[in-house]
Amino acid sequence: MNPSPLSRRDIFKLVAAASAAGALAPAGAEPPKPLTRHFKNTLSDPDYAHPSIPWDKPLEKSELATLAVLVDLILPADETSPAASSIGVHDFLNEWVGAPYTENRVDYEIIRGGVAWINTQAWKLHGKAFTEATATQQTAILDSICDATKAPPELASGVRFFQKLRTLTLGGYYTHPATWKSLGYVGNTPIAGPYPGVPEEIIKLLGLEGL
Template sequence: MSENLSRRHALKWLAGTVAAPVALKAAPGETEPAPPAYPQRYTLHDPDFSKALPGPWDKLMTEAELKTTTALADLILPKDEHGPAASEVGVPAFLNEWISAPYEKQREDGEVIRGGLAWLNTECFKRHAKPFEELTTEQQSAIVDDICGLEKPKPEHRIGAAFFKTFRQLCLGGYYTHSATWKGLGYIGNISLGGPYPGVPQDIIEKYGLQDVA
C-alpha cells in the first residue's frame, strides 16, 4: 500500500463511503424533499459525510491473541516465491486495527475473531497441551484442516469453522492491500512505456470480438 494511504485512512474511507445520507427536509414551499446532497470533500481525510469520525481507537487484541493471530496468518499465507509471509506485511496489525474499529460490522467481526482465537487455543490444549503458536506446522495444519472449507463441519468444530472463514477473508484483504504482495496477483501498476503506444494486444481484441471494428 502506498505510504500516502495508510490502512487507518483506508479503513476510515471505507466506513465513510457507506455512511447513510443526512436526513432531508422539504425546501420552503415544496412538498417533496430536496434531492440528496453530498458535500464535495476529500474523503481520505474527511470520510464521514454527516459527522466527525472518532479519533484513534484502542486496540482490542491482547498480546496472547496477537501471537495466535500471527501464527495462524502465517500458516494461511506463508512466505514463498510468490510473496512475503502475512506477518511481514503487517496482517496481524491490520486485523487488530479492523476488529477494534468502532463500527457495527467490525465489532461483529471482532466477536467472531476473538471468540474463535479462544476456541482455537482451547482445542490446541486439548490435543497437545500447548497454544497454537507453539505447535509444529504439522500439528497446526491438522487442527486447521478440521475447520477449513467444510460446508458441514462436525458439531464440535462449528465455532472454529465460522471463525476460520472470517479470519481467512480478513487475512486476504489485509495481505493484498500491501504493495509487496501485488506481484503475486499479476498487478504491475502504472508503468510508463518507451516509444510509441503499441495499441491493444491482438489477443485482447479477439477475446472481445473487436477485430472487425473500424
Template sequence: MNRRDILKSIPLTTLSLSAATPEVSPTAPVPKPAITEFKNGKSPEEQRRDNALQTAKFLTAHELATVTLLCDIILPADARSPSASQVGVPQFIEFMLKDQPDMQTPVRGGLSWLDHECRQRFGKAFTDCTPPQRIAVVDDIAYPAKAKLEHKPGVAFFSRMRNLTAAGYFTSKAGIADLGYMGNTPHQWAGPPKEVLDQFGLSFDPDVHYADMG
C-alpha cells in the same frame, strides 16, 4: 540520556498523572495541534478517527501471536513473495477489529475456541503446540464442506481469518506485486494485447472508431 529518553523511561502511570495536571508538570507532553484540514483526501474527522484507532489496542499479546501464526499458515512465504506477517497482515487485522467492532466477538471467540480445542487435544494453547499439531487442528477447520459438526465454530472463524488475511496481504505492496496487478498508474488503454485476443479468438468491432485510433 537526552530529554526524549528521559520521557521514555518514565512509567506510564506517572505520565498519566502529569497529563492530568499539566500546569504543575514540566514533563507534560506538548499537545498536538488540532486537525482542522483535509489531508490526503481524508476529512479532519476521518483523520482523528484513524489516529485514535491506531493508538488503541484490542488484541492481547497472546491473541496477536496466535493471529500471526494463523496468518502465516494461510499465506506463507514462498520463493516469490513474503509471508502474511512479513507484510503486516496481523497489524491490519488488529486495526480492522477496532474499526469494525462487530468482528471483535467472533474473532476473540474464535481464538479462544482454537486454544480450547488445542488444550483438549494436546494440553496446551495453539501457540505452544508443535507445527504438526497446529496443522492437525487447522485441517479440521479449513475445509467447510467436509468439516465435522463439532468443528463448525472453528470453520466459521478460520474462513473469516482467511478472508482477512487475503485482504491484508493482497492490498499490501508486496501482495499486489505478487498478484500481478499492473494498474493504478496513468496509461493509454488500447484494448487487450494481441496475443490475448488471439488466444480467445476475439477482434474489435470494425464499425467502431475507438479512442486510441486517433
C-alpha cells in the same frame, strides 16, 4: 496496512446527509445537530503524510501472537511474496476489528472468540497453546475446520472463525504493496511508446477474442 479512516463513500454520505438536513429544515427552525461518529478523535480529513487511525486496537499481545502464526499458515512466504505476518497482516486484523462499525464489531467477536477457541482446541488435543504446537499439529487443527462441508457439527465455531479469518487475511495481504507483484500488478510504471492494449492472454481468458 493502515487504510484511511474515512473512505470516499463515507464522505459522500456525510455530504449528502448535511445537504439534505439543510434543504429540509423549515424557516426559523433550530439548526441541525452536527453529524457525529463514534471516533476517539475529532473527525477530520485524513493526513496521508502521517497516517493514523482514530480508534483503539483491542487485541492482546497473546492474541496477536496467535494470529501471526495463523496468517502465516494461510499465506506463507514464497518466491515472489512475503509471509503474511512479515507485512503486519495480524496488526491489520487488530485495526480492523477495533473499528466502530457494525460489521467490524461482529468481526471482533468472531476473531477474538475464534482465537480463544483455537487455543482451547490445541490444549484439548495436544496439551499446549496453539503457538506452542508443532507446525504439523497446527496444520491439522486448521485442516479440521477449513471445509464447512466436511467438518463435524461440534467444530462449527472453529469453521465460522476460520472462514472469517481467511477472508480478512486475504484482504489485508493483497492490499499491501509488497504483494502486488504476485498479482501481476504493474501500476505506476511508465509505458514507452503507444499503449499496447490488453494482453492477448487476458482477452482469451475472458473469452473476448474478435471483439
